[in-house]
Amino acid sequence: MSQKQITVVIVGMGFGKEFIPIYQSHPNIKAVGICTRNQKTLDELAAKFHLDKNLCFTDFNEVPKRDDVDAIHVVTPVPEHARMTLASLNANKHTACTIPMAMTVEDCKAIVEAKRKANKVYMMMETALYTREFLYGLNLAETGQLGRIQFVRGSHIQDMSMEGWAAYWKGFPPMLNGTHAISPLLRINNTTAETVVCHGSGRLSEDLASRYGSPFAVETATFTLKNSDVIAEATRSLFDVVRQYRESYDVYGTKMSFEWEQLEDEKHVIFDGGENAERIDVPDTDELLIEPIKHFTKREKIDDPNHVSFLQGAGHGGSHPHLVQEFVAAIVEGRDSAVDAVTAANYTCAGICAHESAMNNGKRIRIPDFK
Numbered sequence: 001m002s003q004k005q006i007t008v009v010i011v012g013m014g015f016g017k018e019f020i021p022i023y024q025s026h027p028n029i030k031a032v033g034i035c036t037r038n039q040k041t042l043d044e045l046a047a048k049f050h051l052d053k054n055l056c057f058t059d060f061n062e063v064p065k066r067d068d069v070d071a072i073h074v075v076t077p078v079p080e081h082a083r084m085t086l087a088s089l090n091a092n093k094h095t096a097c098t099i100p101m102a103m104t105v106e107d108c109k110a111i112v113e114a115k116r117k118a119n120k121v122y123m124m125m126e127t128a129l130y131t132r133e134f135l136y137g138l139n140l141a142e143t144g145q146l147g148r149i150q151f152v153r154g155s156h157i158q159d160m161s162m163e164g165w166a167a168y169w170k171g172f173p174p175m176l177n178g179t180h181a182i183s184p185l186l187r188i189n190n191t192t193a194e195t196v197v198c199h200g201s202g203r204l205s206e207d208l209a210s211r212y213g214s215p216f217a218v219e220t221a222t223f224t225l226k227n228s229d230v231i232a233e234a235t236r237s238l239f240d241v242v243r244q245y246r247e248s249y250d251v252y253g254t255k256m257s258f259e260w261e262q263l264e265d266e267k268h269v270i271f272d273g274g275e276n277a278e279r280i281d282v283p284d285t286d287e288l289l290i291e292p293i294k295h296f297t298k299r300e301k302i303d304d305p306n307h308v309s310f311l312q313g314a315g316h317g318g319s320h321p322h323l324v325q326e327f328v329a330a331i332v333e334g335r336d337s338a339v340d341a342v343t344a345a346n347y348t349c350a351g352i353c354a355h356e357s358a359m360n361n362g363k364r365i366r367i368p369d370f371k
Helices: 015-025 039-048 078-090 105-118 132-142 179-188 206-212 291-297 314-318 320-333 341-359
Strands: 006-011 029-035 071-074 094-098 122-125 149-157 193-201 218-225 231-237 246-253 257-259 268-271 278-280
Touching: 006 015, 006 320, 015 029, 015 071, 015 291, 015 320, 029 039, 071 078, 071 320, 078 094, 078 105, 094 320, 105 341, 122 320, 122 341, 132 179, 132 246, 132 257, 132 314, 149 179, 179 218, 179 231, 179 246, 179 341, 193 341, 218 341, 291 320, 314 320
Parallel strands: 006 029, 006 071, 071 094, 094 122, 149 231
Antiparallel strands: 149 246, 193 218, 218 231, 246 257, 257 268, 268 278
């Protein structure tokens, strides 16, 4: 198999531009193109990264039509995800998309079906599953160091009233985009969510509450997991709650437990028996990556550290090169990605169904089975 063979177009040049040099450095990538509505941004990035002008687009609808494009990576605003993913899969392109998969159960089902028909790779690019912190905990679980997992908890607390977030976020129901808080809890237990009970807490301002008809400042969900006696708890807030950004998971086992740091850079905590507690720095994950892209785990490799996604979130925990490596490897090896359509639909619909539960006074909702 020839080394360079995949042409990928990245759509959306907010934090999407961070992926350009990673793909360019990957030995299986033939060419990288970009798509953004802003002509000035397009021209600047094309010059900066020496991109082929023939693979630079201002109209997304032109991208799936191109026979010379093998893969499309969608990094656009949430309301565009389902439409663009379906257009890509229906054009028989390998498709990656940032989180969440979609905003409705119906769209998730449509994407799962489109992926089956296309028989191409789909991957939801969930940064939370490839952070240093998560990969460290996953290794503890998979090597038996945690013992039997007894409980998991996740949170994603974010102040989206900060300058730089798009207007559609205002009043966005917290769990409607819950995958950062939910997916680590499911993955570390190697399972999916089956049912959810979720409660809304507090009240948003009238202006925010009116936009999506969703009044809650916070939503907290508990999930039952398939073939597991573990309950997973996840909490999400976006507005009218004061706290430093925190995107976290905690895991409690019979031999060891891991808790995410309370404040950024204050260190995580390992508990390994009795009253023992030790603050730790988790190691970098560059050794899990192929040589040409391993340096992209470093914070200083972030091209635009002032982008609001990085001001809140410390550069996504070094996850970007892992996402690229897994997406490209799945294409080259002719297999499903680690966060394939069926898995992504479960992670996404766990949040969608949680919000539905909160709006129905904590009614238990069964999450659709996409298999």
